[in-house]
Structure formats: structure tokens, C-alpha cells
Amino acid sequence: MTNNLSALTKSIVSFWEVDWEAEYQVALPKIYNFLRYYTGDDRLAEDLTSETFEKAWRNRHRYRHDLAAFSTWLFTIARHVAIDYYRKPHPEVPLSSVTNIILPETVEELCQQHFDLIRLRSLLAQLSDRDRELVALKYGAGLTNRVVAELSGLSESNVGTILHRVVQQLHIAWEENP
Amino acid sequence: MNDDFLTKFRKSPRPEFAQSLYANLIQKRQRSTNLGLVGRYSVYTLVALFLVFSLMLAISPSVRAAVADIIVKLTVGGTTVVMDDPPSTSASENESYSLIWTPVSPKAIQTNQPFLAILPTWIPSGYILQERAALYYSSKFDETPFSSLFEWRNDSGETIQLNILKGSCPNGPSHDPASGCTLSTYILVGLKGQPEVIHINNRPAVLNTGSVTLADLSDPVEKWNPSKWKMNNDAQEGSLLVWENDGRTFMLSVTSKIISKEDLIRLAESIP
Numbered sequence: 001m002t003n004n005l006s007a008l009t010k011s012i013v014s015f016w017e018v019d020w021e022a023e024y025q026v027a028l029p030k031i032y033n034f035l036r037y038y039t040g041d042d043r044l045a046e047d048l049t050s051e052t053f054e055k056a057w058r059n060r061h062r063y064r065h066d067l068a069a070f071s072t073w074l075f076t077i078a079r080h081v082a083i084d085y086y087r088k089p090h091p092e093v094p095l096s097s098v099t100n101i102i103l104p105e106t107v108e109e110l111c112q113q114h115f116d117l118i119r120l121r122s123l124l125a126q127l128s129d130r131d132r133e134l135v136a137l138k139y140g141a142g143l144t145n146r147v148v149a150e151l152s153g154l155s156e157s158n159v160g161t162i163l164h165r166v167v168q169q170l171h172i173a174w175e176e177n178p
Numbered sequence: 179m180n181d182d183f184l185t186k187f188r189k190s191p192r193p194e195f196a197q198s199l200y201a202n203l204i205q206k207r208q209r210s211t212n213l214g215l216v217g218r219y220s221v222y223t224l225v226a227l228f229l230v231f232s233l234m235l236a237i238s239p240s241v242r243a244a245v246a247d248i249i250v251k252l253t254v255g256g257t258t259v260v261m262d263d264p265p266s267t268s269a270s271e272n273e274s275y276s277l278i279w280t281p282v283s284p285k286a287i288q289t290n291q292p293f294l295a296i297l298p299t300w301i302p303s304g305y306i307l308q309e310r311a312a313l314y315y316s317s318k319f320d321e322t323p324f325s326s327l328f329e330w331r332n333d334s335g336e337t338i339q340l341n342i343l344k345g346s347c348p349n350g351p352s353h354d355p356a357s358g359c360t361l362s363t364y365i366l367v368g369l370k371g372q373p374e375v376i377h378i379n380n381r382p383a384v385l386n387t388g389s390v391t392l393a394d395l396s397d398p399v400e401k402w403n404p405s406k407w408k409m410n411n412d413a414q415e416g417s418l419l420v421w422e423n424d425g426r427t428f429m430l431s432v433t434s435k436i437i438s439k440e441d442l443i444r445l446a447e448s449i450p
Contacts (some may be wrong), residue, residue: 009192020198024200024203028191028196028199029188029190029191031189033189036187036188036189037187038448046191046192046195049191049195049199050199050202052201053199056204057203090445109298116183116187118245120183135184139181139184139185139188140188142185142188153314155314167181167184170183170184171181171183174183
């Protein structure tokens with residue numbers, strides 16, 4: 001039974017190119033939000049999301065379904081894309097230049113949300129690269145600790161421990177400056 | 179802990195962006211792929227079956243356990259153990275994956291990473307240090323390892339694994355500098371045991387019985403999946419001991435019917 005299911009799974013994944021649309025619909029918001037949280041910039045997140053999917057498409061023959069789930073593979077590419085971006089020199093952009101805020105219904109709400117978003121980005125920017133990436137994977141992309149562990153190379157318990165500590169710190173900072 | 183403040187900023191990609199990117203990808207796809215309708219429907223059928231299979235997995239206790247939230251936090255003597263929900267009500271085995279273990283010999287670790295090669299001077303009789311050890315890197319971009327793993331086995335296949343991680347109070351990876359160098363670690367509480375705080379060389383340590391997680395070092399090197407961790411939550415003879423000393427955090431995992439608690443403490447205290 002297990003072998004049959006395994007064979008079935010492999011058969012399905014071997015046709016993943018055909019199911020591109022389904023994969024895209026599911027993965028796009030996750031990849032996008034991971035990159036939003038990681039970079040703190042909506043426009044940049046869009047650019048890097050495009051780059052991620054285009055790279056995935058170009059390298060689709062390298063995808064090994066026996067090694068990782070498709071979404072995991074996509075996130076691996078997204079991480080590399082983000083890291084590569086920050087390895088290159090870029091002009092600094094002030095946080096106040098953030099664009100594309102979620103549009104709420106009232107001006108007051110808009111101001112508060114704009115302020116909150118900038119505040120969160122400011123807090124995330126103070127984290128180490130590793131911690132910010134873990135937060136982006138967990139809270140931006142909404143991945144489980146297990147998948148975050150798989151992507152980051154940390155053990156699951158390490159991910160849980162680090163995130164617990166980081167969220168505690170963020171929570172305190174968040175509450176201190178409402 | 180309330181983490182709503184972290185999730186509430188998620189948002190959907192702009193529709194025009196999503197559509198534009200998708201159109202771009204489809205264009206590329208159409209240039210290189212031309213599957214007929216029969217193939218397409220076959221795939222949809224297979225995908226549907228796959229989703230059913232995924233659903234079966236999703237409702238199984240072991241899978242649920244993998245995503246269980248933290249429910250207990252125990253603080254004793256400066257050592258905090260954050261415990262996951264007991265994994266399931268039946269014996270099962272789970273696996274989790276991390277990708278960056280590098281297989282090396284114990285001798286190579288002793289030569290090249292002596293900080294991570296501090297080993298016990300006493301081991302229960304019959305246990306032999308295995309030639310396969312491992313170094314662990316925090317990310318693919320790290321040049322120096324973060325932790326090491328050594329394994330001893332006896333003729334019955336009973337196993338002792340020692341994981342040595344860089345860092346202790348106040349700079350350890352599992353420490354919160356803001357809370358008085360609290361050591362935090364996640365452990366899965368077994369069905370039959372409970373964690374207790376003991377002391378190793380006068381330092382607080384957490385001993386958890388009835389649940390242990392072992393790295394799987396059993397495959398041939400060329401097929402080795404160093405990332406495969408096996409957790410047996412009904413390991414009645416299993417114990418996990420966690421403590422720190424001199425810039426390192428030690429995690430000692432044992433599955434054995436013959437190693438007593440006293441032996442385990444003696445083993446741990448023989449680590450200089």
C-alpha cells in the first residue's frame with residue numbers, strides 16, 4: 001500500500017509542470033509574503049518573487065521530487081534570490097518610503113496601519129539575518145516549524161527555540177512602543 | 179504567546195502583479211510544453227488522488243503532532259524547558275528534516291573542530307564510538323559548523339548520541355540574553371515520562387525520559403540522509419539530557435534498556 005502510494009506520489013510530481021497553475025496559486029502569496037517580511041519592501045518583494053518563479057521555471061529540470069516538496073524547492077530558490085540581492089550593493093532606502101500599504105477603509109485606519117507596518121519593519125530590520133529569515137518564513141509565509149527547519153538547515157527544535165525567543169523580544173518591543 | 183501582530187501584515191499580491199507574472203510564466207511554458215488534453219486530465223485525476231492522500235496524512239496523529247503548538251513551559255532553577263504538546267496517544271515514529279549535516283569521522287572533528295569534540299571519558303561497557311559522526315551548519319552559507327554529533331552503539335544496537343552545540347549563557351543560540359541567560363529548549367514529552375531538573379557537575383540540567391530523538395546515521399554514506407531525525411515518542415527506555423558548560427550546550431540522547439539514570443549522569447559528568 002505504502003509503495004503504491006509512493007509510486008503514485010512520484011507519478012504526480014513527475015508531471016508537476018502541468019500543474020504549474022495550481023502550484024503557482026498556492027505558492028505565490030507565500031513566497032511573496034516571505035519576501036515582504038524579509039525585505040520589508042513591497043515593490044522589492046514583487047521583483048524578487050518574479051525572479052524566484054522565473055528561476056524555478058528555468059531550472060525546473062533540476063527539481064528532485066524525491067528530495068523535497070515542490071514548495072520547499074521554491075522557498076529554497078526564494079531564499080537564494082533574497083540573499084543574492086543583499087549581497088549586491090544597493091542604495092539605502094528610508095523606511096518612510098514604503099509604498100503599497102494595504103488600503104483600509106478609513107483615513108484613520110490607514111494611518112494606523114501604515115504606522116504599524118513601518119514599526120514592524122523597523123523591528124524586523126533590527127534582527128539578525130537568520131532570525132529575520134525565520135520570522136519571514138514562519139509569519140510571512142505561514143510555514144510550519146518543520147518546513148522552516150527543512151529550509152533553514154536548523155533542527156526543528158532549534159527553530160522553535162529561536163522563534164520563541166525572537167517573538168518574545170518582538171512582542172516586548174511592540175508593546176513598549178504602541 | 180500572542181503573535182497576531184506578526185501575522186496581520188500578510189497580504190495578497192496585487193492582482194495585476196500576479197496576473198502579469200503568471201502570464202509571463204505561461205508564455206514560457208507554452209514555448210516548451212505541449213501536453214494534450216488526455217495527459218492534462220490524467221494529471222488532474224492524479225492530483226486529486228494526491229490531495230486525498232495528503233488529507234489522510236493530515237488527519238493522522240503523528241502529523242498533527244508535528245504541528246502541535248507549545249502548551250507547557252517549565253521553569254526551574256534558571257533553566258527553562260519549553261515543551262511541545264505530547265505528540266500522540268499511540269506509539270509512532272516521526273521524521274523531521276534539516277539538510278546541512280556533513281558526515282565526518284570523530285577523529286576529523288577532534289582535529290579540525292576541537293571545540294566541538296569534547297567527549298566523555300567514561301562510557302558504559304559494550305558501547306563503541308562509531309566511525310560516523312557529523313558536523314552541522316546553521317545555514318548553507320556558514321563556513322564553520324554550529325554543532326557536532328557523535329554516536330556510540332552496542333551489539334544490541336542500543337544507541338547513545340551526543341550533540342554538542344556552540345554557545346552557552348549569554349550568547350548561546352538557545353538563550354535569551356534578556357532573561358538572565360535562560361536556557362530554552364524544546365523537548366517532546368513522552369507518554370510515560372516527565373522532565374525533571376537535575377544537576378550535572380553542579381550545573382542545572384533537564385532530564386526527560388520516555389521520549390528521545392535520534393539522528394539517523396544508519397544508511398551507507400553515499401545514500402546517507404543526514405537530515406533524517408527519528409523521534410520515537412514511546413521510547414520507554416529512552417532519555418534525553420540537556421545541559422550547558424563552558425560555552426557549549428550538550429544534548430545526550432540514549433535508547434537503552436541497560437543504562438540507568440545514574441549511568442547517564444556519570445556519563446554526562448565525565449565530559450570535562
